Amino acid sequence: MMQVSRIEVTPRLMEGMKDVRGDVIRRQMAQDLSIEVTDVRSIVGYLVNSDVNQDDIYARVDDIFCDPIIEKGYGGNLALNDEQLFNESPDLTISIAFKAGVTDNPGSAALDGFFTIFPQASKESKVATYITYAFYGIPETCDTNNLAKSLHNSLIQRAIIGTKEQCLAKEYPEIEFIQKPPTEYKSPARVDLEISDEELIKLSEEGLLALNLEEMQTIQAHYRNPEVRSAREALGLPPDAPTDVELECLAQTWSEHCKHKIFAAKISHKDLETGEESVIDSLFKTHIMKPTLDMQKEVDWLLSVFHDNSGVIAWDDEHSICMKAETHNSPSALDPYGGAMTGIVGVNRDILGTGLGARPIANTDVFCFGPPDYQGDLPENLFHPSRVLRGVHAGVRTGGNESGIPTVNGAIVFDDRFIGKPLVYCGTVGLMPQNLPDGRPSHVKTPKAGDIVFMVGGRVGADGIHGATFSSLELTEESPSSAVQIGDPITQKKLLDMTLEARDMGLISCITDNGAGGLSSSIGEMAEYTNGCEIDLAKVPLKQEGLSSWEILVSESQERMTLATTPEDAEAFEALAALHEVEVSRVAIFTDDGRFHVKYGEESVAMLPIEFLHDGVPQLQLSSVWAKPTPVAFNPPNKADHNQILLDLLARPNIASKESWVRQYDHEVIAQTAVKPFVGPERDGPADAALIAPIHGSTRGVVISNGIVPRYSDIDAGAMVEASVDEAVRNAVCVGIDVDKMAGLDNFCWPDPIQSEKTPDGEFKLAQLVRANRQLEEVCRAYRLPCVSGKDSMKNDYGKGADKISIPPTMLFSLFGDHPDVRFTATSDLKREGERLYLFGLSEQELGASEVAYLLTEQGSANGIGGNVPRLTNPEYRLEGYRALSKSIQDGLIRTAHDLSEGGLGVAMAEMCIGGKRGARIDLDGTGIEGTDLWGQLWGESLGRILIGVEAQHEAEVVDRLEDYGLTLMGLVTSNSQLVIEDGFDEIVNIDITDLEKAWKGTLNLDGGEI
Template structure:
């Protein structure tokens, strides 16, 4: 750093520059050199200490039985368990039950849980994995109508049940194959293939490390179709990003990165993850709002195709069998990705752990993917899933539900380096790892194929009928929990929601004397309207040669397409349509119409390019600010009421349009607290559509084709300016949100 000697930078300033602007402390180190001495900065030493040391088989006992309520909550906060007091009591009661205590004594386990068991339960019961807010019992009051009711489980009543009703209506024409129970939703496609789609978010990791968080977001969601059914072939990606303005010019609260740095890091991370994996990016959007300063939203989606039949059974079907060997393939385990599930289940704050972000490796994942498809076609395994948030704890724990138990030896797991404790080995997530259930008779052939294709594969245990999730470190049992408690023991949340529509005034625009030409130019330069070609061009939408409608259309390929169209089987004219809708600006007025408009936009975009309206499937991705009332979140009841209204709109318009949801995800707690400030995102839903078009030569694009053609507008226009870009440009707040 060169500076004026008369006004030298202090060591603190230099440290801030290195740590906050230059260095990604998760994967990089920095030192500060001065005239007087050469010494490591505190940041370097602290990070270096995390990744060195000898092998560590230490297992601690968590003394829950001796903790009062305050100590229980302190333990939850300090260990990033993200468990509430009722959940901590439930865990303590389970381990203190006399029968359980005797069973554990026979296994030479302590009466209190080990740190391995506590970490597994925290991951399994996290908001990220269990969707506890969507599954909660909600005491709902509408102050506008005076109506009071109990809403028991928004997911079941508004999403799952709507799809079930639609599937019953369709009867023999039901094109849904697998919904809400696998890593991705599956629908019928054509020519002996089904299609699947999954969209995920990586908001919290991308806030701390935009490049790493976004890279693992895209390669992570690639693993969802890869682990759906017996394994899908990846055909395309779709990405939607929500940021604060890259021209933000106000001081930043502690720990937050400048939105420009977040934008560039996310863009590059998704580019590297997608392009290096050889998967085309055919659809996407950018949304800008200053409330995304606290947490950006990074949606990444992947579409795949699966043979309709494999080895005599449906390609979407999988099931681990008793006696199958637990095999982990792909990348090794490190300290990155620890607490990914629980970290994403709480708000971002100054103490959020950097190690929750994984270090992705798309090349290793691509090699593993090629191997898995080959092993699938040879029939070498019975089931497969990804090592998502929670690592082996999550993947093995979920697959063990097929048989009712497992025995897992984590001492056999391949590590990136020494020094990981047993619970860290079990919990660490990596985007390039998968877990498979391999029949013992096929294990040698499976391992030989992995070695031949240069993919690391390790047998770690077996699936059993014991009823227990058992983890060993060599000969020592370090965790043993009933499967029923692990997966069904989490108590249902009981929450309160109160809706009162915000007061909205009428707005009026006087255009008589306005310079509309100048206004048009200002509108075209707004962040949510201006060209995104700079970003779009850096993603590969041509790889594999199947993209029919590309992200940019028109004579000069410089205007945005309504949707992407892909021909995944080059010998066929059948295509898949990928579109989406997102409009968080309407949430300020009413989340019911925000949800309705997002769905309507996605469906119109798909139909506009030629998708069959009778073969559309939806994917709902909710990103919400904290909807649980607390002293630091006093308006939680209103935010929860907003969630109830959005879910009810999803149900109503799914049934009205005849579009079933086949997959989805929610991301709660999208808030930041620090420096005396709280920043919450606007309630946001990305609604994606996967559709089918029988003949891709009949697709349409939105650019005008021939001079002299007539231009028509279908539908009516009303006074619905609320939430519009025009109203925002004019500094107007109010009016009515567009109704569907």
């Protein structure tokens, strides 16, 4: 008989020990809620539902649940009743557990440990976990409900509070074990589409299908086709109407998320500035795909672009590298921790699903949030930015660290508008042998009809239903909790180890990730290769019984790959999976009859022609109108204290040190990271790009960098894209990338750009997208930088009507490329007294949308941020300059280089001093083109500029190589600790490094006190 046993564990408080979990909560309360308490204690609880006798379980508490050296365990009792460890009653207790059906990773791990001790226990046994915090010294004024709210997310967790009275009476409320009530399997329903247009729209909206009228009508028309009807009749399907399985499958496959309908749309574009009127037949094909395919004809290293889960380039003689970046914005808004974690582990699977499987070797994380110190009102249902930051960071940290993939590069950008929708970009670089031991090139999938399709990894549950369609809608108060789930990195790690071994054994003929759209997308996409598949949903293992066919087909439950083997290899594959304790199930076979055929046991539940499924979606017809935004111009004040401006800029969240967050990522597992996120003798200077040497014993390198500047969209989204690409390239040049072998990824995050009642400015937002794409093409062609993969997320808005918040149009440009030898690279920290400091590139009078413009406007000493936004002039010439600079780094002539971006030269120079713990004296004279004043030179963000430090013995050689590209000697590294910036005879800035450091490091350290 199944019964629930309760185990609690709490830290012993012996000498030198403290309750660290509790202490973290105490500091967090002080930091985020301004509630000071004297002590917080923590108790971890386990509820074991099993057929093992309670007394037997309680006798083994120290063998499973509790570390007897440092913890005390209790079987059947509450820890709080232990008067030795809790000799005073707390003022308040809060216990938090997951809701039924939510992934409980510690619970699954505990269950594994439970089976180690009780192998005979029923396989139906379950362990649920909870945590109880006991608070001491709670101020009278504390709103305990609010406190509880801040400690859990009611979408996925439940909390109970023990009041002061209950604590005094020692009647602590106990959190109980709950299970999701079993649902009943429902046979597929016939969905009548012979209804009015209004009803079609209603059906789409209420069913969260996210299909527009024309798409619904296209589906309606499909079921009127007599040929379709007779084929359906033969299979026993309703001939004249879709089943719910089919409609859901079409909704997922045709979602904006999966089909990128806006990038594929036909756009009538009007430019009110120039009078241009034109028609663009797919932004993607015109401005992204075409340039890359053109470049592919000229180089031999672009192996696989656009069609696979990530873009693949040849790297050294034996290996290829690939990269993919994704966003996970909507889930991260609802549950920052779970949403972000599924983001990172999801993009890892994209790499694993590239070609015949690649090994993820590096992650990048770029986040956009509201300001962490935001004081204003928050719309319903949205979390405070500091909580989003903590949650997203924790999710990505857990996902990356536990998967053994180093997080090597990233950024955090802040803007009020990201309160409406945080952007969570996760990228992963993969490594694969160019050829497998059996001789097949690893970047080419080789499926055949008759191959067996396995679902591999986690089971399917009700979690994650409608992720793809949900992310194609704006966030509202009613957004569903089923769209949220929590990743399980350890299950995925096992899956990853096993899959890569299967690859090397030659067992895989085809593989892809189970992400958005679940099996319907993964098998559906792979079935395109052979032109057909037959799926049996009854073979799909479930987390809980009773899921209906459509739910099984579209659920996005995590940690799953879809993988095919030949029939001959299937058994060897199953044996390998068993060794790794990874669940695999034969769920489908590939066919070549042109059908996406789904059965549940013997019953057909869906049949869609492959062609209709993939190519049936009608092209959107959209219009865009560009009218140049005219924000009030930024006019710097006549008199200014530039020392103070530098300190204020360093403290701005966009510029401030992210070290306290980034240091919590493992950035050097795999023993390959040659340039880490923080550099210098105290490892606190910012790195520009990551440099890794992934083959042990070899010095061949891979460079990874990012560029992102949403601010510039306030003036021109085209300029925003130019600046993002140039920033990524500049960063990569700073470590010495081979500029002739680099590739990029464009990840667009836009507010809804479709004109409608809820988006009255859709035509303008679409025009911003047009300009962004045009500039992307122009820069990438000039830099000979192919985009090999990308993604777009097009509904980054919150709410409707007056309180609608739209994000600034944003494109992240991720870059990866080759480096000949990681020993010869540069970092931003100043190295030695006497090092010569040069500015590479010239400053222009470009202060529009600069950090200093926002700073002074917010402070009231300027009226606006408008003006000239940085533009990229003559990019071909800049590329030549970058090549010369990169080569000088590769040749060991330059070991100090830092890119100029937010806050311009002043901030870059300060960061170099902080990193190197050395002062410098520089003169701005001659660093700008004619007409550039002090503001433009010191704080402007003109593109193409890099600060370099050169040792005296290499100076002549470096000058000779770079002088044609705008090279100005600015000054020297000094022996003292002052940063001195002069403009001719005037001293503009003179600050001690310790003051710079204090300003730069204070803002984003949210530890809440000494640790």
